[in-house]
Amino acid sequence: MSGYLKLAVKNLLRHSTRSALTMLGIAASVGVLFSVLSFNRGFNEGLAQELERTGLHFMVVPSGCAHEVASLVLHGAVIPKFLDISVMQNLEETSGIAMATPILVAQVPNPGKERIDLIYGLDMQAISSIKPNWQIEGNIPKEENEILLGHEIAEHEGLKPGDVFMETSDGTQLIVAGIVGLTGSQDDAFVYLPIGTAQLLLDQPDAATAIGVKVKDPERMSEITDTLTAAVPGIQIVTMSQVMNSISNLAASARALSLAIVLIAVLISAVGVMNSILMSVFERSQEIGMMRAVGASRRDIFRIILEETTILSLAGGLFGIFIATLASKLIEAFVRAVMPFVPSGSLISFDPLLAIGSIFFIMAIGLCVGLYPACKASKINPVEAIKG
């Protein structure tokens, strides 16, 4: 170990509690900074992936409420308005459409259990297009009285494939055909029925909250959406890229806010470093005077103090990234709980470049805040310091 480094380390160890606390302050802020930045990356990647896997190009919804639509598209949300059946017919008559699949999302009172079920009616054949990353235990329903259960609700009710979920007012038994594996999203709380059954249950024949559309030629999409908007009143068309944009805009503003807070935390911890180093400079002024007497130049003193701040910030940065990596699962769970839409899959990916970048950033900050105490230390008058 170089002499300067050793001296700096020993000096930090002299007040090990103080140094450790200062280091922890840096670790916390760097850890959060790193998490926010990695989360950001993972989030956008996950979002793009998820939308890509959805075979749909746009959604037709009742006009209004674009944000709710955004979340509906991927993970159900209840929209109180229904689309008219004529829309479906209109779509079928429009040329260039490969597939149009209705989706019905609603809350239905379950009189037997005294609670409200969230139901999601869809064309079971389109399930692989609408929900591409589901892992289904059991089968995809083939009969009108077969249903799928979200993981959470299945667990809560203790139901397995083959069990009876409920009996409708006309006496039909709804049988569980399959259970959707844990997605960690709102999907887990839904009951998925064939659309016809859902419409019956709601007593709303031919109703849909949205229609997912796949076009034959994506290049012609704007042409098709224009024709549709002109031909059918009271509808709104939300394309997947709009959905993606509105979700990532939401995420971007959340990220900007959290980044601003994190940067303030970084600054506060940097001030903590400055304070801690400044204190140790004042406490050691006699020692610094001695070093000047035995041949240290002002630059030597400057360097020793600056090295101390660098070590503190480096150690804090490394520790922070270590902790953030360990805690990424926890952070992910938290984000899933507070964000309206979160893509499935891992949100936080460890990116070594980002880690190195964060460490360089905190070291640069450490260097900046180290300048002042280092300057103070180098200006200590040895004669006065030694006199005590």
Add this chain to the structure above:
Amino acid sequence: MIELRRIEKTYRRGAEDVRALRGIDLTIDKKELIAITGPSGAGKTTLLHILGCLDQPTNGEIFIDGVEVTNLPEAELVKLRRDKIGFVFQQFYLIPGLSVFDNIALPLLFSKKPANPDRIAKLADMVGLKHRLDHVPSQLSGGEMQRTAIARGLVNAPEILLADEPTGNLDSENSEMIFEILRSLSNEGLTVAMITHNPDLAIRAKRAVHIKDGLVHSER
């Protein structure tokens, strides 16, 4: 050889001037052991710091080996302190976390020289600390701390060792040991200037300079 000519040092304390040194003429030859004595506030420490190029006089001239060093730029003074001067203080000022070895080697860090373990061990041996090289200051007695500080003052092979009350914090037995080390150093060719309040030690030095009110009051 250090030569001081009409050295004055005036401090400003608020509105009044404190004349710590009022015209000191002093020549220190090679291989001398000088005891500097005098009452508190006489200006002994101020004189020592000027001798060691740590402080600059308000008036007067200093020559080291015939070269005038008054008003040299700070960088030159650092070099002089590094190469020609060793300092020892009453309060030792060892660095707590560092071993005796590293404390002795500290000035080498600033003179950018490698710490040769044999040389450090030899210095430690000279002050009777050969078996304490791995110890940290908190494990040492006051006398051992001061002996470590003397070895540190010698590590850059200076021409003169300046000691400000080196025995001031020690009992008589340890004071005796420190004095003997300084005396044998001067016998081996080192110039040593030592401020002391201990008349028994001052008497045994080859030369004694008594300072009073910022002037050389008497000399022996």
